[in-house]
Amino acid sequence: MKAQLTSILRLTLLVGSFLLMYPLNAFALMDAMSTFDVKGTIGQEQLTVFWFTVGVSAFLLLTVGGVFFYALFRFRAKPGQDFVVPEQTHGSAKIEIALIIASCLLLLVIAVPNAKALFVMDKPPEGKKVMKVVAIGHQWWWEFQYPDLGITTANELHIPVDTAIDIDIKSVDVIHSFWVPRLAGKMDALPGQINRMWLDANEPGKYYGQCTEFCGDSHAQMRFLVFAHKQAEFDKWSRAEKADAIKPETVSQVNGQKVFMQGCNSCHAIKGTNAMGMVGPNLTHFGSRTSLGAVMYKNDTEHLAKWIKYPQQMKPGNLMKLEQANMLLSDKDVTDLVSYLQNLK
Ligand code: HEC
Ligand SMILES: [Cu+2]
Structure with a gap:
């Protein structure tokens, strides 16, 4: 009796924690590093691909599951009915070919938004303003250079909104990875190679970034911030940043x-x-x-x-x-x- 109670309790806990995961995740979605709350062109594109793929998968799950449960109930032994062994068959070329074609079509359907996203990620749209930035991974901090503005800074990247930031990503030591979840996907920073990506922010604000490739002791503490400003504010920042350091006063x-x-x-x-x-x-x-x-x-x-x-x-x-x-x-x-x-x- 007691053993039964404990196993019921365990089961309740298990099921309960699964049920709780959903609302907890929903809170997590509002988090500062959520790929569900995007404010950049590439992030938006990737989120669209994600939901589309989830939609196709849900459609598949419901169709296959639906047919399965329909067969289960429709063809079950009714009360009082004698147990009869149904007619035994093996395989059906027609059904199998139809299923293969249906799967290929579904994969094709998924491939379309994916391919479109690849083009979006490849380069910024024609006519969009572009600003060049070099992001360099160091154990355990980020260096940011603006080659056209003559600025070098660290850990806090300032950008103007609605401008494509064309980023060269490098590393001086080991492999790191550059990621601003609310703006765009990840890109590895490799020693001895330049990887390129672009991103933009559609709204002024503060966006969190993080190194996402394990790179040693303080990998988890290799964060950075992206501040997106209106153009005029950005210009003010970049003018100040370009200047020499202030001389000591006291x-x-x-x-x-x-x-x-x-x-x-x-x-x-x-x-x-x-x-x-x-x-x-x-x-x-x-x-x-x-x-x-x-x-x-x-x-x-x-x-x-x-x-x-x-x-x-x-x-x-x-x-x-x-x-x-x-x-x-x-x-x-x-x-x-x-x-x-x-x-x-
Ligand atoms: C041996 C090289 C070395 C020396 C010497 C050194 N630093 Fe650093 N410093 C670093 C590195 C590397 C970091 C980045 C640490 C990290 O975030 O992982 C850093 C980070 C900093 C930061 C934080 C910068 C930021 O944007 O997060 C400050 C401030 C700083 N150092 C001040 C000093 C001062 C003041 C001294 C002299 C007393 C000093 N450092 C001496 C290597 C050095
Ligand atoms: Cu890292």
Whole structure:
């Protein structure tokens, strides 16, 4: 009796959790990284292909299932009826050929929107404005270059809306993958090869991106943000971003810059100074970034100070290894560095 109860309980739990999965998934659909809530031409195209394929599959499931259940009920033994063995046959060339043709037709039907999507993904439509960006995967952050604008930044990609962003995707170390779920599909970043894709955003907003190819310790913390702006706002951003870094203003900032040039500069570049390191993110306008450590933390005083003092605790395994630059920072140095970097708007 008790054993029966436990197995009924188990079954209820199992069925219940399956039923719960549906509403939980529906919530997940509203998530910031949902491919069901798309705001880009390619994302939309891919979602259309998805729903279309789901529709064809559902049609198949209902037809085959329908015939099956119809036969099950229609030809069952009625109460009181004697058990008779039905006439036994084997195979039917006609039915089999018909089924093969029907399957081929269904596959053809699915192939049409797929082929169309391939053309959409291949290149932006004629007449659409195009902007070139180079996205470079580094263990565990993203570098973004705008070759026509002379801008290099990291982890936060700014784009104008309704413009095709023509992206060259590269890697300096291992294989990464570039993905902004609400705008477009994925593209691998391979060392020694340039992969191309384009995407656009139809609405201003903040879109989350993520590396989706396992690339080591901090792979899960290799996020990025895409900010889509109206053209005028984008122009304002790009003008500011193109300029050299702001000169330090206060005593603390002046000391911060001095400390920076004693080691941080071997890995980081700041335009308009002697810092030209290529190992870490370009920090020319770091003060205007909203995030820190590839979108792991908010870019505020508390997190920035902790990041500079204990980069390895903040993001285990990351390649900001202060020992390599022989840097021993006092608390005052950290405060001054924070003040210097925050001023780099
Ligand atoms: C050995 C090379 C190296 C040195 C030295 C170094 N960094 Fe870094 N730094 C990196 C790397 C690599 C990252 C990216 C880490 C990640 O997100 O995985 C980084 C990230 C950062 C970030 C976050 C940038 C962003 O956009 O997320 C800041 C700020 C920063 N470093 C400041 C400093 C300061 C200040 C110093 C000097 C005290 C310094 N770094 C020294 C390599 C270095
Ligand atoms: Cu990765």
